[in-house]
Amino acid sequence: MNGLAAAFAIARKDLRTEWRTKESLNASVSFAIVILVLFSFAFDLDREERLAISGGLLWLVYAFAGALIVNRSFARELPNDCLDILIASPAPPWAVFIGKAAACFFLLLLVELISLPVFGLFYNIRWIGSFFSLLLVIALATWGITVVGTAFSAVTVNVRLRELMLPVLLYPLLIPLLIGAMELTTGLLNGNAVLSDIRLLIVFDVVYTSLAIMLIEFILVI
Amino acid sequence: MSPVDITNLHFLFFGYSAAWLIMIGFVFLLVQRSRRIDRELTRLKSMVEDKN
Amino acid sequence: MREKAIYVLGILGTALLVLNFYRIFLVIPIDALQGAIYRIIFIHVPAAITADAFYAVAVIASIAFLIRKNFAWDSLAVSAVEVGTMFTLVNLATGSIWGRVEWGIWWAWDARMTSQLMLFLLYLGYLLLRPAVTEPTQRATMSAILAIFAFADIPIVTMAIRLHNVRTQHPGPVLETGGLAPVYWPPFLTGIAVFLLLGSAMVLVRLHQESSRREIDSLRREIHAI
Numbered sequence: 039m040n041g042l043a044a045a046f047a048i049a050r051k052d053l054r055t056e057w058r059t060k061e062s063l064n065a066s067v068s069f070a071i072v073i074l075v076l077f078s079f080a081f082d083l084d085r086e087e088r089l090a091i092s093g094g095l096l097w098l099v100y101a102f103a104g105a106l107i108v109n110r111s112f113a114r115e116l117p118n119d120c121l122d123i124l125i126a127s128p129a130p131p132w133a134v135f136i137g138k139a140a141a142c143f144f145l146l147l148l149v150e151l152i153s154l155p156v157f158g159l160f161y162n163i164r165w166i167g168s169f170f171s172l173l174l175v176i177a178l179a180t181w182g183i184t185v186v187g188t189a190f191s192a193v194t195v196n197v198r199l200r201e202l203m204l205p206v207l208l209y210p211l212l213i214p215l216l217i218g219a220m221e222l223t224t225g226l227l228n229g230n231a232v233l234s235d236i237r238l239l240i241v242f243d244v245v246y247t248s249l250a251i252m253l254i255e256f257i258l259v260i
Numbered sequence: 261m262s263p264v265d266i267t268n269l270h271f272l273f274f275g276y277s278a279a280w281l282i283m284i285g286f287v288f289l290l291v292q293r294s295r296r297i298d299r300e301l302t303r304l305k306s307m308v309e310d311k312n
Numbered sequence: 313m314r315e316k317a318i319y320v321l322g323i324l325g326t327a328l329l330v331l332n333f334y335r336i337f338l339v340i341p342i343d344a345l346q347g348a349i350y351r352i353i354f355i356h357v358p359a360a361i362t363a364d365a366f367y368a369v370a371v372i373a374s375i376a377f378l379i380r381k382n383f384a385w386d387s388l389a390v391s392a393v394e395v396g397t398m399f400t401l402v403n404l405a406t407g408s409i410w411g412r413v414e415w416g417i418w419w420a421w422d423a424r425m426t427s428q429l430m431l432f433l434l435y436l437g438y439l440l441l442r443p444a445v446t447e448p449t450q451r452a453t454m455s456a457i458l459a460i461f462a463f464a465d466i467p468i469v470t471m472a473i474r475l476h477n478v479r480t481q482h483p484g485p486v487l488e489t490g491g492l493a494p495v496y497w498p499p500f501l502t503g504i505a506v507f508l509l510l511g512s513a514m515v516l517v518r519l520h521q522e523s524s525r526r527e528i529d530s531l532r533r534e535i536h537a538i
Contacts, residue, residue, distance in 0.1 A: 186461070193454050198444045206440060207458065210433035211465050214472030221475060235475055242468055249464055253457050256378050268348040268413060275352040275409040279359070279402045283510070286398045290517050297524045304531040311538045 044129035048137025049144075055114070056145060062110045063145060066103040070153040073099050078160050088161050093224030096157055097216050100176075101183065103149050105205045108187030111138050112195040121195065125258050135254040139188040146180050168226040171233070175226065178239040179219035182246060186211055189250040192257045215242045318516045325509030328502055335499045349413045352406050353496075354503045359403040360428060362507035366396035366515070367435070371463040374456035386452035387522035389459055390442065391515045397435045399511065403428050423477045430469045434462040448529065 056062055077095055081087075115121035124134055154172075158165045165172060190208050194200045218238035225231030336354050370392035377385035407425045412418050419425070438458050445451035 189457075189461070193457055194441075196445075196450065197441070197454075198446075203441060203444055207437040210430060210437055211461060213430055213433075214465065214468045217472040217476045238468070238471055238475060241471070245464055245468065246461070249461065253378075253460065256453055257457060259453075265348060271409055271413045272348045272351055275349070275406050276355065278405040278409060279355045282398065282402050282405060286395075287514065290514060290521070294517070294521055297521055297528065300528055301524055301531070304528060304535065307535055308531060308538075311535065 041130045041133040044127075044133035045137040045140065048124075048129065048134055049140040052111070052114075052138060052141030053144060056141070062107050063149065066106045066146075066149045067152050069106060070099045070103045070149060071156055073102060074153065074157055074160055085162070088163065089228050090224065092161065092163050092227045093220040093222070095161075096154075096223055097179070097220045099153060099157070100146070100150050100180070101209065101212065101216055103153070104146050104180070104183040104187055105208060107146050107149070108142050108184060108191045108208075109201060109204050110191075111142050111188050112191040113200065116195065131254045131258045132251045134258065135188065135192070135250060138191075139184050139250075142184040142188050143181055146184055147177065150176055150180060163227055165227060168229075168231075171231070172223065172226050175219060175222045175236065175239070178236065178243060179215055182215040182239060182242045183212060185243070185247050185250055189246075189254070189257065192254070215239065218242070314516060314520060318513050321509050321513035321516070325506050325513060328506045328509065332499050332502045332506060335502070340495055340499065349410060352410050354499050356403060356406040356410060358500070358503035358507050359399045359406065361504055362511050363396045363399035363403060363431070365508065366392040366399065366511060367431070367463060367466075369515075370396065370459050374459040377452055377456045383448070383452060383526060384523075386455065387519050387526075388515075389455060391518035391522065393435050393438050393459065394518060395511045395514050397432065397439060398514075399507065400428055400432045400435070404432060421477075423473050426473050426477075427469055430473075431466065434465060438462060448526075 074095075081091075083091070112121065115124060125131075127134075129137075154165060157163065187204075187208055190204055190211075194204050194207070197203050215238075218235055222231055222233075222235050222239075225235075332354070336351055370389045373385045373389035373392060377383075377389060404425065407428065408418050411420050411422070411425070438455060441458060442451055442455055445454060
């Protein structure tokens, strides 16, 4: 079976399943908004301070939402032995992985794009001016989160305390990616971004996408 | 010796103590685990012999 | 054979340790600028180097396990990660104390200490994952994958923290080991050797424990079968 077609089919299946129930989406968007509101109560900040923490706060929210979404990715295949069927199917392992990662990517991107205006509203931060550069940064970092997150979702699918283990394992690995995203976002929102930092995101994405594809056979045999 | 030097020496002592305490603590954990494993092993071995 | 190796490594390591103490405290002169606390470098940096060496061993063992499926490699990986994490903890503790003397604060988020903290968290996750998986093959495979992912992160973490620190003006690394005066090199190198020897002895002990554990597992299965 053609790998790319298989990946596409799997991505479409995941997205369609999610779109019908919208459980993950609703949960993640609500969670993101609640955290944004919570943080605005936690600190009393003037305009400069808000601009200074903007990138950090936004990516914290995105990282938490991301963990929720990737956790569901392989977990939803557990009932009715769907996971075994996926593995036994003629689709190559890398296609299963890329399909699922792509689905998570679009879902997380959707959550992030919905949260962005809410963030701008609550914190009085203008983001429309730098929207396209911001979109590039968001897309690159989101791919990094979903590729590593989906890989760990596969690894932890049968582990005790999965909901706890996945974030514990995922976040330390994502820290460099998040640092890059945070710095770039704060820079873009403040008007003094150093775009060459985008190298960090690209390196992370390339390294981990290749690693995940290379190792996925071992992960999915588990 | 000046007070700064004395403080320095104190911290040097803390530093070396912390490092060696961590290492000795680890060795202690290893020894404890070894004992636990050996006990379990002898217990299981005698159980197998009993059954045979 | 293994017991003998453990003893030899342990005794050699301890002997070098004593020799090194003598050199550190009684032979070399005190650093004029930083005072006595500078001597902590002979633990702080060798611990980091040793930890890195063991992490490298772990990633090689992990790759070997994925290819060969031999559990001996898995045992080597977990032993190396445990010992490496312990040395990272030593590095963090001594670095914190140094920072307290140097800058007056116990933690300064400087580039090198923050990288070491990240490493600690990464491999702590590895050590937390293992007990959560009961099936041995699954546990070994997952640990191997995690170890490979973690090791790949090390250069990226360094890149990211350098970026972050440039923006936020945190202090640069505490130690510039490149600028170590020649008189300091012998105890420094000996310090690395001491840690490598003692660390290897610990890894061998840990390996022995792992093979005993596997024996326990098979005995348990035998008892259930009878």
